[in-house]
Amino acid sequence: MYLLQGTLFSFEEWLKIESKDRLPLFFETLDLRPYVKEMKKSSPQGARGYSREAILRAFLAAPMEEISTLTRLHQRLQTDLRFRYQCGFRLDQGIPSISTLSRVFQQITARGLAEKLFADLVEECREEGILDGKHVAIDSTAVDAYEKKKPKSNLSKKNATWGSKFDSHGNKITWFGYKVHLAVDTKSELPIALEVTPAHVNDGDLGPALMEKAARSVPDTFRYVMMDGGYDQVKNYETAYDLGAQAIIPLNLRNEKEPPAGFSSDGTPRCSMGFEMVYWGRDQHRLKFRCPHAAGKVDCPHGTAWCSSSNYGMVQKVDIRDNLRRFSLPHRGSRNWKKLYDERTSVERCNGRLKENLTTNDLHVCGISKGTTHVYLNAIVLLATALAVKKTQASKEVA
Incomplete structure (x- = not known):
């Protein structure tokens, strides 16, 4: 939900x-x-x-x-x-x-x-306190093109191409045109960075470039970046970390048959009895996990004596830098992690306004350069209207 x-x-x-x-x-x-x-x-x-x-x-x-x-x-x-x-x-x-x-x-x-106008308006919105860029959501949306359709064998980096993806119901959607890759400030639901690519370009491949662009737009404030499972690639976690941010992405287990030894799939350590340990906060770059029996989550037949002489139970710390994809701050699946991931819907609403209330999806210019200008003009409208309302x-x- x-x-x-x-x-x-x-x-x-x-x-x-x-x-x-x-x-x-x-x-x-x-x-x-x-x-x-x-x-x-x-x-x-x-x-x-x-x-x-x-x-x-x-x-x-x-x-x-x-x-x-x-x-x-x-x-x-x-x-x-x-x-x-x-x-x-x-x-x-x-x-x-x-x-x-x-x-x-x-x-x-x-x-x-x-x-240039878009970048200047993002900065002005920051100065006016309309957006801050601490929490950013990234996603792409399909844009149809009124260009001459070409076979898939003639893919181009400058013109519209065929693209496909699955919707939230598992239905495959195919279109001819472009993708708009958008980075949105979740506080205001306003765009802070965008890229336009041919439709066949993979979302995850644009993640690093878009994060770097977003970080330049909101320097010194970029903290969390929310993306869906299509961005679950090591390079996206590494880019976010290098920029001083945490990527909040659900794991796409793909063909993973078993999780790493001693851990569950989401990076939660397992105790010697095989129970998942309980997330108990963080210590700088480390996640802290506690004995599930001592935390009252399971009834271990050996109690805490099996793993620790203390009534507090065994504590295990995990350094996220050991595996930036598997481990997350806050811990993946925790209440704070879920709360952050829920903010990803802000980019969906921004995409909806660009396509339903404005003209982003009614593209009548040819070529990716003009198409990009068309998208920027629509994004400028969102920023300028926010400033108009504030003033x-x-x-x-x-x-």
Whole structure:
């Protein structure tokens, strides 16, 4: 059973605000001028006379208005004067053509401006106390692509591919497109790092890169990272440990026939009578386990005398560094471990908002570079709306 986590920012509350009022609040939180300066034209052709800031605003407003194609964005700017004005276009001029919008989108992609804006907003959210990055959840989600389908033999690192996975009911799901690998702050359910890959890429293989990216976004606070069993690979535990964090991942026993001698599968030591010892806390890098008879968990026919002369019973300590995958702080299966793992649902809810409330899963651009820009623009909306809500609440308190 999953426990719903209380969050600091509710995107659902943001969606209740009238559409005509959302955009002004949204854009008040964003200073796009530094990014617009990097959008200088490389040739005399293109968007002469059109504000690059207004075009960038339109790209950011599109996910909130469920606009997923440049054609639909052009139509909305053409028919909705309020939307055009709120994006920053002059009403006494025409609007940029679809080809102009396409060129600017390519420019944003080539210069990595969406990723830069995303990183700056993560930092601003940290400064405002909206997220802290102590607890991070990682998972991937499938994204369909409207590209020409290719056989599996022609897998590419730059374009959409075929992918498959099993859902929570054991059903196999197949799709053509990409995967969005997301690291989410569990306190706020906001994204702090992401990667986009072709659909066939294994989740566990992206774990180290995503953890390193998340740790750079929230330096000095990264403590726990929650992932599902698909990430149960030694390299993910080692990366988390090297970053000063603990990976909270359920063991995927695969074809393991027997656990290591003297231990159960989850790393719990067994006493000389074969009973699982009782987890009794930690001592720095060591897990402490106590005699199950002395702890009142089993009725051993030999009592505590079999293993110890003390009424406290035998105590065994296990250094997690002996096997980072098998041993965990807190101990895997303990109440604290389960509580931490329950926070993993925050990344599922974040993925749901990106795909159901915004346009992440309505991808109409070709190639992984443009697809990544599309995903970043959606993630930026979540961060900017959190800032907008925080600043709106602060202004009401002052008033």
